[in-house]
Amino acid sequence: MEVNKPVVVATEKYGSAESWEYLAKDGVIERRRHDRDGASRGNFLICLFKTVFLPQGYPESVSGDYLQYQFWDTVQAFASSLSGTLATQASLRGVGVGNQEATVAAATITWLLRDGTGMLGRILFAWRKGSKLDSEAKKWRLFADVLNDTAMFMEIMAPNFPSYFTLIVCTAGIFKSIVGVAGGATRAALTVHQARRDNMADISAKDGSQETLVNLAGLLVSLILIPLVTDSPLLTVGLFLLFTILHLFANYKAVRSVVMATFNEVRLSIVLHQYLRDGKILSPVEANRKEPVFLEFRRKPMPIKLGVKLQEIVQSQEDLDWALKNNDKPYLLGARNGYVSVCLGPEASVCDQIRAMCQAICLSSPLNSAPAGVEAQQLLMLRQLFTLNSQRHWEMVCNSHKLMDQIFIPFLKGVESAGWQTHRTLLDWDEWRVEWKLKSS
Template structure:
């Protein structure tokens, strides 16, 4: 701290009265400061699950059957906003950009509700969320009683669905099978490497919905 202040005072004294030197010093030091911050952020290895880290972990797990450590994921995670990331880098792990968490039911019109919502509801009778794929985007409708673990599960399920969007004709059936057979295995492996799996670190979910599942026997009575 003291060294930096001393150098700053020295530079200020040397460049006084020289506008070009002042601007050169300012721009040079600003660029160095930004680079130092970038390198510092790159050194962080956070063990909380956000959308991008979840996407990276799931992508690697589906490819290899293994999960990455927080340090390994840190080297793959974007530091800059996704809009400023090169196209080839975006393409590598961009499943999280295809998931919309906390979608409002009112954002669907009557035809879409019949065509999308009602047709897939049977796949989520035991879940506290609904997944609706629309124009390449997986919309997650969250139940009002869902907790942190439910939201994390819904997001992972949505990533699986997004990953299979162009590979399978029976999206919901195949993704449900994956969740039943692989989700707990995935979560346990993630936990074993120190990841926190209690919740998904995401923006607050403002819109939630309420629905009641009715079994076939109840309908016939």
């Protein structure tokens, strides 16, 4: 006589980590793990580690580049922790710790001056560059780490220049305050990118747990290093340089591993230029691979300003008439005083913003070849745009509207098919919005 076999009545899983099934037999329901190997102690420890240090629902709840970025971020945090220990030891020695002739008051004043200048630096940097940190998160992230290493190197070398010690540590304090603003803000921007289930708080909290674990490991290693380098400035500098190289390399690999599917000016320019050359739409992975991650401090030949006041584009009624010619979109473009400027209307959508940026890119960059369907005469007029003294300047702007009419819709459909997000952007728009009363002619 055949014995009754258990019947699976339900299954459940916890993300991709666990899979269970419910079996009914003789009126009793039993729950057991679907994968018997998953019950091993090793897998239990792995699951526990994931629960403690990785966001809930990993890997489905985060971006595809999360693990690679976090690996290199962990390496750089460990190296930075060791470098920071060496810098702190040097700073303490510089303010007189261990020196019987040093006074508490002098050390306190030096410390207060360093903190005070750092606070001022934090406020000024956030005022001047705060709006840039979202649109260029990778560049500012890497810049912050380079500046942090520079500040720590200054702190290590400061005791060798006692006459200038206060000046050096105050300058290093300003650098570190900039690092605090840029590093914290860009970390938040990257967290927004990594979150796939509106779980930014969870990702940020688990990132803090990872960093705490790394700092704890760095603390244990530092306890071994400090006795070795206390009386050896040369060894201190040598180890610092070694940790700095590791720190910068890991940071470079970390920002290179980030694949953002949201357009900023650089990524949009890369994708648009490729499309104008050969009609190919680059995927987010391909475009991010080409995106530069180092800040450029030299001024571009024809930079773009977004969301400007109307007076930066038009100076007369004739200018306004030209700006509206062939233009039925809620933005105005013009090139004046060495800038390509875009004036935005209050009703402009994200799609309008992307189109305006594409048009500004075409006006600010000479193109190498014409896309299919674009007349050579139009392309020639775009190339001649930068002769700003030319009376045909506004004609070139008008022709850029015609160019966008031909290429933008196919381009927009192409980038959406390639996986780019077009419902939001990281374009650096200022807050001016202008509502013009005249209709386009």
